[in-house]
Amino acid sequence: MITDAQPIITTRFGYDDSHTLERFLATGGYDGLRAALRKAPQQVADDVKAASLLGRGGAGFPAGVKWGFPPANVWPRYLVVNGDESEPGTYKDRMLMERDPHQLIEGCLIACYAVGLSQAFLYVRGEMALAQERIANALNEAYAAGYVGKNILGTDYSVDIVLHWGAGAYIVGEETGLIESLEGNRGMPRLKPPYFPAVLGLYNKPTIVNNVETLANLPFIARNGGDAFAKLGAETSKGMRMFAVSGHVNKPGVYEVEFGVTTFRDLIEAPIYCGGVRGGKKLKAFIPGGASAPWFYEEHLDLPLEKATVDKAGSMLGSGAIVVMDEDTDIVRACHRIVRFFAKESCGKCTPCREGTSWLEKILQRIIDGYGRPEDVDLLLDICDNISPGINWPPRQTTICPLGPSAVSPIASAVGRFRHEFEAYIGAPVETTVQMNGLAYKAPEPASA
Amino acid sequence: MARFTAENEELAREIIGRYPVLKSATIPLCHLAQEQDGHLTEEAMEHIAELLGLAPAEVLGTASFYEMFKREPVGKYVVNVCTSISCFLNGGDELLEHAEERLGTKAGGTSDDGLFTIEGYECIAACTEAPCLQVNYRYFHKISNDEFDRLIEDLRAGKRTDIPPHGTLALVRQHIDAERAAGVSPPDHGEQPVWLRDTPALQDQSG
Amino acid sequence: MPDEEITLTVNGREISAPKGQLVIAAAEQHGVFIPRFCYHPRMKSVGMCRMCIVDIDTGRGPALLPACMIEVAPDMKVDTESATTKKAQDGVLEFLLINHPLDCPVCDKGGECPLQDNAYAYGPGESRFVEEKRHFEKPIPVSDVVFLDRERCILCDRCTRFADEVAGDPLIHFQNRGNETEVNTFPDHPFASYFSGNTVQICPVGALTAKPFRFKARPWDLEKVESTCTSCSVGCRVTIEASRNHVLRYQGVDIDPVNWGWLCDKGRFDFEAIESDDRLSEPLVRKPSGATDGTGELIAASWAEAIGAAADAIRNAEASAVAVLGGARLTNEAAYAWAKLAKGVIGTDHVDAQLDDGLPGVAVVGLPQATIDDVCAPGATVIVVDANLKEELPVLFLRLRDAVINRGVKVVELSSMSTGLAALAAVSLVHRPGEAHLAMRALVGDGDAAAVLDGDLDAAKALTGGNVVAIVGRSSVGESAAATVEAAAVLLDARADTRFLVALRRANVRGAVDMGLAPGLLPGRVTLDDGRQWFHEHWSTLPDEEGLDATGILTAAAEGRIDVLVLLGADPAADFRDHDLAQRALAGARTVVSIDTFMNRSTEKADVVLPAAGYAETDGTTTNVEGRVSVLERKVTPPGTARADWMLAAELAYRLGADLGLESVEDIWNEIEALAPAHAGITRELLLSPAGADGVLVPLRPEVAQAAEGQPVQITGIEGTEPDNAALAEAAEPSDDAGEPEPEAVEAVTRAEEEADARPDTVRFSRSDSYESPAPDAYSLRLIAHRKLYDLGTLVQHAPSIAELAPGSTLLVHPYDLDRLGVSDGGRVKVTSPRTTLTVEAHASTIIPKGSAALTVNQPGPDPADLIDATQPVTDVRIETV
């Protein structure tokens, strides 16, 4: 359903000078901070909880709940802002950082105030030079104007926000990898459980890791209250959300739409959004939530962009990245392209991911090069099974973090639906024995009349 | 040049001063070294190790994890053509092929004039703007072959002063004035923040 | 307090495990072995290899989790045999093997390789991997002794974790990312760690290999015996591994109280010296030669002739003109035999196992003793006085490092220069050489704070306000031991309950002193006077009065008052801290008898040279720095006709018309146990029993006697030092606590206590007068003569793999002084003491305090022992440019 709900976080994108303090202040900037500081920190946190603001980084965990995790009386606590946006298909945090850096800073300030975080680190992906410049500039402006640093707005609330640059490693987007990286280490994730960052994070202190988009919503919530936010959206998915729709559509773009009610079809087909599959072609498949997500098909188009619904259907909304593939898409190559990404980006810590993803990539490349063997497809699936036992959704894993299992999604999707394309490359029929249990990997039940 | 210049060492110390634990400054300092020399030299890593109280192997261990740190000289302009899934679907591979042809070198290589290094890159977060590329991490969206050629011409002709040589990322740096700084929060001794209490920080309703 | 126990289920069986234990360890303790590569019980888990993933159900259904990362929890269900577990482990193994070369037949690890073993046990049969394997340049040297084959590496992070976490030398590190990850060093910064060999031992595959062992043998050809390393006095447990009568390597054995499986590289690799061509293999006797100076020449002789010559010389000398120097290389049994020969047959007390490079015997055995575990106990505060642990007792350094980093131990260091400990110490107080006692007075008494040249005295005082443990050593031989002894005394005066770990470096120095190879002492830690009556019943004679120490002996010899000087594995010409005195002594003694394993600078001057069997060639026991006795095993035969040291004592006694009554190592130990007051109850059976596997502390503790249950532990007498009396009192207390000794053990100990009257009391440290040091001389710098791990020592120099690692000596001076003297950094200077002038290279170094100058002893290059006058309390030197 397409609603007339107004954008929350992309409101300034229309201005050329949207990134300046001047424009920001002229358009209600830092009012959210003021509103927050007029409340006790706990009230602000309660508001965010009431808003049911789901994390926008991929896992979709409610921010307000996460904020409640740091153990009492362990200090200091830190904020780490996840601006490492690198998952193929994902493009929204960069926009928020480049075009409205003050909004993000305001979000950080509200979070630190509410949770008692005494230093914030804003980790920006290394490859985003402009975002770094804009944030540096915005921070310098905000410090000078008394919005950040010592005695913010003349109160006893003081916090530094440190801009930190990444240097090119997707895995650093995973929150424990991010923390390792911020500590100056190789960005190799830590095992969780037993400890989550909110309990043992940066320098082994309680640390809130939030995504850029998540934080960008806070000024609105602070200004208008959690309930105003929760009025938007549906079920478990409240507020507005940014989706990047790319691939074979007429008008690829980033759209902020009402969460939970807008459907995939709305986004892909509506003229105000993507305006349909390019060249009038038929849809072959689409990735609903970033390269890690199992693929969806025609029959999923009418599902709403609602977390629980999409999870139940066997995939995820992940990082809000929808990639559309039309009927001409070479599925084996597309699959290879995604697997190659995970193979390149494996941090190398876990044996199954380090060795397995590269092995998968090599086999796919060999198939594409015309040296595929009929047994290769089953081998691909068995390797997948050894990385993610049962090839299920949500996935089980023999690895520390979900990166390894992410390489399983495109393979299981491609083999599940488009086995004949593998057979075409291999030039022989293909038998498989390995079970795939993820719902989206299976062909739909034949439609009953 | 390889160790930090006096000026950059000063800057390095300022950066280090923002972190509660020295080692956290590893990546920012590697960027600074790369900005100084165009790539990350062994001498620079040794200098960084000294500044941070680490073994050089630790600095290298960290630096080598990250793609952006080049341990060999690269061209003045590093051209990253995205070939990840969205760009793949929209001509990224063809753009890379064209770039290789135009610059006379395969991905991973540097053009004969030493000006350009090309890389086939993974997703650069411009998926809706495919095909796309970056030159020294500055974006070029929906770029056609012709536009690519023009860009290269302009760069060769020195017309793109907005794109600094490889190594320099942001042209604006964060600077925290000592007067305005809240101060670092070291992990080994922390107290409950003063503002974390039952009453609002801002009493004045006019604000 | 016993740890909280948790009940969980492993493979359907209920087990209980202490809170905090990892599933992998708990399961193993209950007989369920979970395969693993990266997990190592002495390092932090990283959960990288994923081999140990098993189904663990914590109430939310089974999930595959790494058993090496997950702690036991109540009602946890672990299934190591489920189909998912099995499939996942098979998968991991296959992943590890796909890029692993199939060169097992030429790999050093082949036959003892967990990867190979697991591949048989868990892996699928044939390879499904048809792609090209990962390639790296074949073995690259990462240090002087270690090679790395990155193709074999499975990236388990063991070596790198060891380097960083355990050794504190993060010189090898993961580099690059993902499938291209490799372990490597920074270019031109080799893995120059004193502990690098450990990485070879803990590498689960054959990626890291040690130069001395590469391609030498197949592991299945190795025969192993367990023994104790005697390269220094930490007493690390090792296996000696040999093939066809050749020792090929040592491996560390993990024992809780000492080395945790670690060894230093010197200890690990000096086995190469055993087979050196330079070993003495036949007796030599000096015979006149054509030379006109009449000095003669050492000529091979029969044992009968050589021993006869030595015996004749002794027989013809007054008892008080016979002296025995050395003995720290010996086993306890040999030391006892020699003590009995010298003191109980010949009747001389001029016996000293130390070369004035340690502390006086009364301090060594008389200070209330602390164990390694005591100084590493969680929360302990340790005062380290003049002990350069990293250079002298490396694995003790590792233990203390762990204690500081992981157990909240606080170290306050008192030292004349900054050592490897400084980085770990909470506070380092620097004193002038020879003024440790002044610094100690400032720390725990009301001494003048000016004695502390550098360091935060107030912070140190705050830390040492309560109970402390102390480590005292002898890190510099530029000054006499008096200041350090006085420092210990000051500390003991101020804190009567302080216990000390006397950290002396020579291998069995502790055992030698325990056995009476020190002036004024008899076996079992009694003084000559206190033990006179008791030993008189068993030995034929005893010296009338306390004899001379090493400096005294050498002075007497130089003055022509010593007829026979026996060098018992001692090389004063090289090792004594005053070379001039040593030379004059060797010339002045009428007959010099040298018993040694190698020809050295002193044997060259000897009249009779008797070849001794060395390490791995003799049985017996050794005593470590804590007073822990452990068993040494023989694995190979000595070269030529070399014989065990104790046999030589017995033979000499026989030639002197006496009978030591010692026919075997067992005999000797039985006599030690029966006679030596401190050693009562420590029977050979106990030492060889499971309860003695980690060695047995002298004196015997009741809980050890108890642990030896089933063993016939007979205690005929015991006299404890303070903590042991406390233990006795505790043991006597009726208690139902499970941790307390069994009634029989208590009874045995109580009985022992009753019978104690028979044996004399063990010695308690005391000092006659308090020591005052000479005032510094404003025109001089005071000399520090310190050590490095690798030096010109016999074993190091005969082990080719490490011989070159001796760094050489340069003069280190504080930049301020160097500047004041107008010397440029690296410039050549003349160093002058009353003894001589040396020309050396001077370097500015802030590890040396102002007013001091440091030279390393026994290195290639100028030796401070040329400058030192051993009869002076300190060595002041003048420095001028050349």
Ligand SMILES: Cc1cc2nc3c(=O)[nH]c(=O)nc-3n(C[C@H](O)[C@H](O)[C@H](O)COP(=O)(O)O)c2cc1C
């Ligand atoms: C492999 C991997 C990559 C990730 N990359 C990102 C990322 O680039 N940006 C991001 O915000 N979260 C990323 N995440 C999710 C983070 O781990 C984390 O859940 C998130 O930053 C939390 O913020 P949120 O609760 O506000 O969403 C990634 C997770 C995984 C497993």
Ligand code: SF4
């Ligand atoms: S799953 Fe892959 S990326 Fe994640 S921690 Fe393991 S090796 Fe690294």
Ligand code: FES
């Ligand atoms: S042994 Fe547990 S993951 Fe390696």
